[in-house]
Amino acid sequence: MTLLKFNQPKTYGNILDDVFAAQPWNKLFKDEVLSSDFFSTYPPVNIHETKDGYNIDLVVPGHDKADFKLNVEKNTLSISAEKKIETHSEDEKQLRREFGFRAFKRSFSLAENVDAENINAKYENGILKVTLPKKEKQPEETKQIVVS
Structure with missing residues (x-):
């Protein structure tokens, strides 16, 4: 060789x-x-903590509200979106096509103090805003121990 x-x-x-x-x-x-x-x-993400919870902002322009799927499983928040654009016109001759499918998936580990039942999301102006409220702190119970 x-x-x-x-x-x-x-x-x-x-x-x-x-x-x-x-x-x-x-x-x-x-x-x-x-x-x-x-x-x-991998859309860019900003995460902020407030006194009431956490805010996650994802920059994902060009999607519709129906494109997004948010799931919580085993203390993990998964955010994904998929968009297929299929347009075909008999009148037009396509010379170049550089878009037509966009998808992403991001996962985040949730803190123990996040109330997973009340997570909400809002999509406006190309930004997906996810709000993760904190659980209210349960007061620790005082237990009286009797000496025998």
């Missing part, structure tokens, strides 16, 4: 590529964050 390696002349572009290719974070940045489907697969 013969292996051939061709050496290309070093240019500024090649030298910079060699320097940044050696960094492990570059692979993450290049492959995950800078890919065209990163934000459609």
Whole structure:
């Protein structure tokens, strides 16, 4: 078996590529964050805590309310959406199509003090707002122990 390696002349572009290719974070940045489907697969999220609960805001433009599914199972909140756009017109000749299907799924571990029965969500202006209310603290019962 013969292996051939061709050496290309070093240019500024090649030298910079060699320097940044050696960094492990570059692979993450290049492959995950800078890919065209990163934000459609993983929508950006803001999470805020208030005195009454937690607020999760997801940026997911272009969806309808019916596209979203929110489930709570085993202390995990799963938020997903799927949208298929299928339009076909006999009058138009399609030259290029770069969209037609969008989907994502995000999961969040819930804190023990979250009231899972009263979680609600609202979608407006491309932002899905999920409200996770906190449970009311149960007062600790005082137990009298009788000495015998």
